[in-house]
Amino acid sequence: MHKICCLIFITLLTCALHSQTNSPSTDSTKVKNDSLSKKEFLRQLGNGFFPTKFLNIDMRYLVKYNQYEGLRSGLGGETNDEFSEKYRINSYVVYGFRDHRFKYKIGGGFRVNKATNTWLNFSYTDDLQETGSSNFLTDKRFFSFFEPRLLNIDLFHKHITKAIAVEHELSNHLLTETELSVSKIDPTYNYSFDINGNSFENFDVSLAKVAFQWSPFSDFEISEGKTKEVKNGYPKFSFQLTQSFKGVLNGDFNFSKADFRTVHRFIFNDQVFTEAILTSGIASGKTPLTHLYHAYPNNITKETILQRFSVAGINSFETMYFNEFFSDRFATLQFKHFVKPFKISERYKPQLVLISRFALGDMQDIERHQGINFSTLRKGYSEAGFELNKLLFGFGLSFAYRYGGYHLPSIADNIAAKFTFNVSL
Numbered sequence: 001m002h003k004i005c006c007l008i009f010i011t012l013l014t015c016a017l018h019s020q021t022n023s024p025s026t027d028s029t030k031v032k033n034d035s036l037s038k039k040e041f042l043r044q045l046g047n048g049f050f051p052t053k054f055l056n057i058d059m060r061y062l063v064k065y066n067q068y069e070g071l072r073s074g075l076g077g078e079t080n081d082e083f084s085e086k087y088r089i090n091s092y093v094v095y096g097f098r099d100h101r102f103k104y105k106i107g108g109g110f111r112v113n114k115a116t117n118t119w120l121n122f123s124y125t126d127d128l129q130e131t132g133s134s135n136f137l138t139d140k141r142f143f144s145f146f147e148p149r150l151l152n153i154d155l156f157h158k159h160i161t162k163a164i165a166v167e168h169e170l171s172n173h174l175l176t177e178t179e180l181s182v183s184k185i186d187p188t189y190n191y192s193f194d195i196n197g198n199s200f201e202n203f204d205v206s207l208a209k210v211a212f213q214w215s216p217f218s219d220f221e222i223s224e225g226k227t228k229e230v231k232n233g234y235p236k237f238s239f240q241l242t243q244s245f246k247g248v249l250n251g252d253f254n255f256s257k258a259d260f261r262t263v264h265r266f267i268f269n270d271q272v273f274t275e276a277i278l279t280s281g282i283a284s285g286k287t288p289l290t291h292l293y294h295a296y297p298n299n300i301t302k303e304t305i306l307q308r309f310s311v312a313g314i315n316s317f318e319t320m321y322f323n324e325f326f327s328d329r330f331a332t333l334q335f336k337h338f339v340k341p342f343k344i345s346e347r348y349k350p351q352l353v354l355i356s357r358f359a360l361g362d363m364q365d366i367e368r369h370q371g372i373n374f375s376t377l378r379k380g381y382s383e384a385g386f387e388l389n390k391l392l393f394g395f396g397l398s399f400a401y402r403y404g405g406y407h408l409p410s411i412a413d414n415i416a417a418k419f420t421f422n423v424s425l
Contacts, residue, residue, distance in 0.1 A: 054083040061092045067154035068128070068188060070098030076105075086111050088119075094127075099188075103127040112166075119167040128156040131187065132294030132326055134259055134281055136238045137165070137177040138213035148421060149298050149313035155323050157290045158186040172220040175213045182206050182249045185290055190371040193288045195253075199370070203288065206251030211240040235264035244285070255285030271340050277315060280331040289369050293330045295359040295377060297322050299416055310418055312387065312398035317357055318416040319383045319402035326374045327361030334358075341390075353387040355400065379405030389422050396420040 049056035058076035065071055076092025083089075093104040109121035130153050163181035170176055186202040193200040217233030242257035259281040266274040281293050298316035302308050312318055315334055335356045341349035361377035385400030402414040 049078075051080065054079060056080050058090075058092065061094050064094075064150060066150050066156075067152060068099060068156050069096030069101075072096050074103075117167070117169045121163075121165045121167065123161075123163045123165075125159070125161045125163070127159065128188070129159055129290075131155045131157050131189075131290050132292055134257075134291075134293055136213070136240050136259065136261065137179055137209055137211035138175050138238060138240075148311035149296075149316050151311055152298060152300050152322060156188050158188060160184045173215050173218065177209075177211050179209045180207070181209075182251070185288070187290065191289060192370045193286075194368050194370050195286055200252060200288070203252040204250045205253065205288075205291070206245045206249045208243045208245070209240060211238070213238050234267075235262050237262050244287075244291075253286040253288065255283060255287040255291070257281065257283045257287070257291070269340075272338060274335060274337045277334045278331070282329040284328070286368075287328060289326060289372065292363070293327045293361065294323075295320060295325055295327070295330060295332055295361065295381065297324060305412055305415055305417055308416065312400075312416075312418040312420045317359065317381070317383055318385065318398060318400040318418060319414060320359075320381065323372070323374060325359075325361065325377050325381070326363065326369075327377055328363045330359065330361030330377060332357065332359045350391050350396070351389050353389060355386060356382075356384045358382055377406075381406050385416070387420050389420050394422050396422065 048059050050059060051057075055077045056079075058078065061074045061076035063071070063073050072094050074092060074094030076090075076094075078090035079088050087108070087110045089108040091104070091106050091108075093102060095102050103126055105123060105125040105127065107121065107123035107125075109119045112118040112120055132155070161181050161183040163179055165177060165179040168176045168178075183205050184202070185205060191201070193203065214237040215229075215233060216237075217235070218229050219231035219233065221228060221230050238259075238261045240257075240259040242259075244253055244255045245251050246254040259279075261277070261279045264276050266276070268274075283292055296313070296316040297320035298310075298313045298318050299321045300308050300310060301321050317332075337354040339352040339354065341351040343349050359377050359381040363376045366376070381402075382404035383400050383402045385398065387396055387398045389396035391397065396419065398416070398418045398420050400416045402408065402416075408414050
């Protein structure tokens with residue numbers, strides 16, 4: 001495995017250096033560099049890439065931190081159109097300094113149809129995944145220099161996944177992706193999944209996923225032969241179906257999942273708006289904890305408010321403790337109202353954001369999950385708070401209070417005080 005990781009690292013680094021230095025002449029290099037406008041460079045940077053001639057370096061993998069791996073650092077990237085418009089390679093390799101383990105992905109694909117932007121992709125991944133997380137295949141690739149919630153996560157499972165996927169645009173407004181995968185799952189924590197007296201401490205899953213992302217109110221235009229979104233319209237809808245097959249490619253369980261999310265903005269003017277996010281999911285059948293749902297918690301289990309002081313997430317429950325709740329059916333509703341920024345000066349404009357969040361969930365056959373204690377959300381979870389963003393160099397402050405059915409006896413345990421980080425390119 002170490003040889004594979006080193007090979008990926010050397011290949012990515014060589015491509016990056018080659019794309020910067022291996023040019024016919026100084027003049028041609030200057031022409032190439034000048035052709036990449038400042039606007040395009042910032043757009044790439046905002047999407048998380050540092051562009052070079054043939055390879056866009058993926059900055060997500062440079063530096064990260066979480067409670068299991070400690071410092072996680074490495075290198076990733078994907079080829080761009082200068083390399084090929086028909087083929088692409090995307091890979092990464094990282095190292096965890098606390099668990100002393102390499103993780104990596106080897107991936108690539110080729111375009112089947114240009115008109116519908118249809119790609120056939122392949123990947124092999126040996127990495128960690130947060131237990132209870134559920135991602136949509138069609139999610140646009142969001143990037144931030146600082147991924148706040150990641151710092152506090154400690155419940156991961158190892159997975160080795162082989163996948164084949166098809167990306168397809170039914171229209172500019174409707175994107176689809178279908179994926180077939182097989183995974184070997186090994187939780188890093190004390191857990192066993194009990195089915196009719198059979199206990200699984202690690203297991204295999206064979207999954208089929210199909211996902212849709214519909215943006216009916218966005219506007220698009222064709223520029224340089226490519227379709228680009230020029231108006232980010234709301235609401236947006238995401239939907240995903242997952243089916244696990246027992247006995248297919250050594251799969252151990254049959255289960256099904258359906259996930260839904262809609263994002264809407266009530267826009268009052270360019271600076272004042274309210275964002276509402278509704279997320280829901282349901283899992284049926286013999287579903288291990290690794291593939292169930294948490295409700296985006298982001299609070300560390302420590303005694304005092306100051307000990308819990310960390311970084312607020314973007315759409316997470318700041319007063320909900322990690323690993324406190326899991327569900328096989330859940331729904332969350334979040335409201336964030338962005339008040340007009342306070343104009344202290346032309347460059348210094350802090351902004352107040354009012355926040356309210358709700359979560360509801362439940363679980364059948366909770367006794368199947370052995371070795372870990374948690375509750376469900378059947379009584380309904382509520383928190384409210386505010387953020388004061390962009391106080392200094394993109395940093396701000398966040399305060400939240402937990403109330404309702406899961407209000408805790410100690411007032412201090414219901415309060416979360418954190419700092420925020422927001423940067424716009």
